[in-house]
Amino acid sequence: MRFSHLVWGVISILAFATGVYWGTGPQVASPVNIMTEPQVPGPVANAVLRPDANRVLAEPGTRSLEPQSQFDIYWQAYQEAASMSADALQAKLSELSFHPERHYRDGLSKVYFSRLASFNAAGAFELALQLYGKQRTAHPILASVAHEWMLQAPQALLARIDDITDKPLQNRLLISILEDPATEALLDSQQILARLPLQYRRAMELRVSQDDEPAQTFERFLTGDFTVNEREAGLMTALYQWSESDPNAAVDKVLTSLPQAQHRKFLSLILREWAFQSPMEALQRAVTLERGNGVLISAVLGSMAEQDGRAAMQQYLSYKDRLPSSSVQELLGSWAMHDVSGALAYVEQEGGWINRKHMSTMMMWYAQQQPAEALQWAEEQQLPPSIMQNLAQQLVSVSLPQAEAMLEQSGSQQVRDSLIEHIAETKLEMGFEQASTWLQARIPVEQAQERKANLLNKFAYRNPAQAAEYVTQFEKPDARLVSRIAGLWAERDLPAARGWVMSLPPGDVKDRAIGGYLSELTAGQLDDVPLLLEQVSNQSYRQRLQKRINKG
Structure with missing residues (x-):
């Protein structure tokens, strides 16, 4: 799994360096003709998240965190999608495309697109292109719909991608197909590679053919006729594979073959992967290699925290003077990713020395499990306003009733202000007048003009024509x-x-x-x-x- 993430990062380096990227901007959907007769069965239930899929395993006596709120949202979405017509699904997806919270939008859109593709995968793909074709950050949605179509008619999907005139978009979709595990059984990878520009093709060939020994791949990219960015991408891939089989040899190769200015970047990659296999060996090597601001030691500790957060924090304290204070944020976040209860307990019982501003990533993971409790904990711990604002937004997007209950209970004006802002934005779905009336009843009179203007600004992205009527009032x-x-x-x-x-x-x-x-x-x-x-x-x-x- 980590290797596929690395490869996508390699492709991103090449795309950015060559200036190939997607444009952004809000999209307006024109009606798409979706046939109402199913082409294939739509096994929506097969994709439902299991209730214990993301459960945090807490020790006896600690918090028990279960992602009930997020699970409920997805469960309801799957149930709703299963009973909707093609026209209703299209309307729902068009509405979701304007949702301000991107992660919420992306996650639920995939649910409804999956069902829509069971009616007409080609039509679902056209709708996805209309809604998200110019939004670079929405690539996961397009890739998901392309996957659904490929399962039904892979050659038809390729033919449609060939007709796309937006070349960066076309390349992104082709790469997503190559990254799709289903591709091997349905399409010839060489057929897809031939469609890609040279700078992408070379990097993707590594992804498709991984039989070479890491040392051979390293030498090929070190001495071959490649651009700077192609060479870096190939070396990263080789070193990542090498770090799994012989990390000491990979480190030595970097030290003896590459300019010193490049050492830190490549050594961090090796040490981070090494730490998943043998954390203390990797840490000892990092300590001897460290010559800068703690980047190498931090790389190892980050991997350690993903396995044993307490051990990583103990090592952090041992090398604290050689590390930037901000690196504790990465450690807490990596710890909370697999054990929120343990990370929170450590902060409460032993973390008096930790700067509160470095708890944002940990709180993000907590909020994904229990958003209301996360916001309440942040209020009790007096975390910075920026963190509480993000938590308030997360709570509102997941459970509006819980957010409104928290608004009535909270004694923190910062929490109340954040909740009011995001709840009012959610109520824009009922119209600006209703949302504005709700907002005005909960804020001081002297703030009304400014905050109503901010609310109207958000409403304008949904309905600029109506916003024009209100602004002149x-x-x-x-x-x-x-x-x-x-x-x-x-x-x-x-x-x-x-x-x-x-x-x-x-x-x-x-x-x-x-x-x-x-x-x-x-x-x-x-x-x-x-x-x-x-x-x-x-x-x-x-x-x-x-x-x-x-x-x-």
Whole structure:
């Protein structure tokens, strides 16, 4: 599992270095014609998470943490998806695409897309492209839908990917197919590799053919005709494999074959993997090699913490003077990933020396298990506001009733403010007016204007046309908010946005609305620019807009 993660990291290095990446931006879904007759059975229940899949095994007398809240959400989603029609699934997925919490959106979208693919995998893929094709961070959703289609019609999937004109997107999808365990039985890997650009193909060939000895692979990339980034990717792959069979030899090879400036990066990779097999041997070697700011020792301790958190913390204290204080955050997070109860107990009983700001990763894992209890614990321990705000957002996304109960019980104004903000955002699903009324009843009068504007800003991403109606009702409309609404609306419906912008009375608000509208125009839509610029009353701002347009 760790090797596949490394390979994806290698591919990411090449993609970033060569400037090949996905664009971002909100997507608007047009209706997709989804057939309502199933092509294949939809065994949704087979994919249901087991109740004990992520259970934390606590010692007697410690906290017992079970991921009831997250399990319930997914269980309900699977049950709902199993009973929905294709049209209802499409509507649900379009709605989910605007959800502000990405992890929530991605996880549930895969559930509903899986069911939709059982009706029409090709149609599900088209919908996924419409909703997420330009969002680089949404790649897991696209890869998941591609997997569903490949199980039914692999050659049809490849043919559709061949037709994609967005080359970075096309490459991402091809790589995800190569990484898919089902590919070997359904497709010829060489057929997929031939479709990839050379810089990707070379790295992916390592993933497909892993029969070479690590030493041979290392020498090939050390002396072969490769670019800097290709060479680094190949060396990383070879050293990762080598660290599993003979880590001492891998370390020696780095020290004798590579420039000193590259030692720390490659040695960290080897030592981290070595520590999973023999932590104390890896730590001893790291201590002798360490010449910098503790990176090598920290790499070993991070792997140790994934297996025995208390032992890792004891070693951290032994080498504390050679390590950055922030490395304790990684250790607590690695510990909590497999034993939240143990990590929390250590902090409570022995962690008085730990800076509270270094508990954020640990709390993230706690919140995934029991979000309400995590927020309550953070309040009791007086953790920094940024941590409590993240926990509040997590609680609201998982259980709105629990969040509202916590709002009534909490004595911390920081916790209350965070909960109010995120609950109000969730209530935007009922409309801005309802969410705004709920918000206003729970905040001081002097904060109403600013916080309602922030709420409307979030609502604008869902429905810019309605947001435009509400913003003009404000006593003092925020000019920047008006600009953002105009831009979002123009992105979805250019004529309607233009009509609204032109209808505004002269002044700063109209000027900013014109600026937001102009920011969304493409090269073929500039005929109207002179007329719009004439409507800008502020001469200085008009000149700025003209310069921006001239620069393209």
